[in-house]
Amino acid sequence: MKPVENAVHLCVDMQRIFAKGGIWQTPWMERVLPTIAAIAARYRERTVFTRFITPVTPDQAPGRWRQYYERWRLATRSSLDGVQLDLVPELARYAPPAVVVDKPAYSGFFRSPLLEHLRGRHVDTVVVSGAETDVCVLATVLDAVNIGLRVVLVEDAVCSSSDAGHDALMTMYRLRFQEQIDVIKSEALPEHWR
Template identity: 50%
Template sequence: MGIPTPADTDALPNGPLDAATVHLCVDMQRLFAEETAWHTPWMERVLPRVRELAERFPERTIFTRFVPAQRPGEGRGNWRRYYERWACMTIEQLGAERVDLVPALAQFVPPATVVDKHVYSPWLEPGLDRLLRERQVETLVVTGGETDVCVLATVLGAVDRGFRVVLATDALCSSSDQTHDAMLTLYQQRYGQQLETATTRQILRNWT
């Protein structure tokens, strides 16, 4: 699966995490965890580590949810063709309950917060940015899926907005091992000045 081994030291490159930090968990939902066309098989394997972070800081956890089109043919531009291809993943055919967070994480809401989005990036709708500004957040600890799709869109938007971003490498998942590994290499080698990667254990030890 390509998850990096822990570093020799627990210290994070840019210092400890403080009260201006939020755990941003991307799309840990039933429509990816269950037997659907978008099933992410090893979401279940990273779930305990995502849950550990949410359990430690529920009031500082934000969950995003990817909300598909209501029915085939809806959406703007290429999204319309997308949902013609993935008609089985529209809410009309899936059922609205499949958009829910997996039960092991849904129990933390509230005090954890949920932000819905209709595309890969959570930054194209105002809810997340507004919430982070209101809370005076400076650092995002990112978990969830998929490493090479919605996590990628989330991370790049966070970098553009100047957030410190810490990726929990053992709390990320994808339906493709190959592109998951490639993305971790990309994050670590091409964004080394703007992204930090660490294990969940390292993050928890550095978050005061």
């Protein structure tokens, strides 16, 4: 793998709503959290956290999202304890200097200032961690690929609530996107990103 340069650590949706006891609890989060925290600690100035921000009510959501939030009304901001959308405390302590970017959908790039922020810092590589491998991480990674960014996916720093979904996506990342996505273990990251 070639060296990682002009990069940010892009940590996707490590929020209380996905943590233990959250409405969208992702059981693996506890397992990968120490790894993600270590990456954020090492690259504090180069970390960007995304947060999935739900609408106040289902009526405020466009198209099929309205139906989604009718089902998940408990996740709308009118029903939710506001702290549920915060980063988990283990990561929140790094912001600032880390940057927090809010988004209304799965991808970190959709209707958010993320791309503008990356371009302003002349970033051409995103080192990706977070939740969930087969939903928000997937959407963010594919948008990064479509934009032309190099993606370095830290395989032991992503998690899902679906083992089958996680495994399928890790296989797809390795087999179908070899020119655009590098899959790496966290222990090897400092060797490639100094």
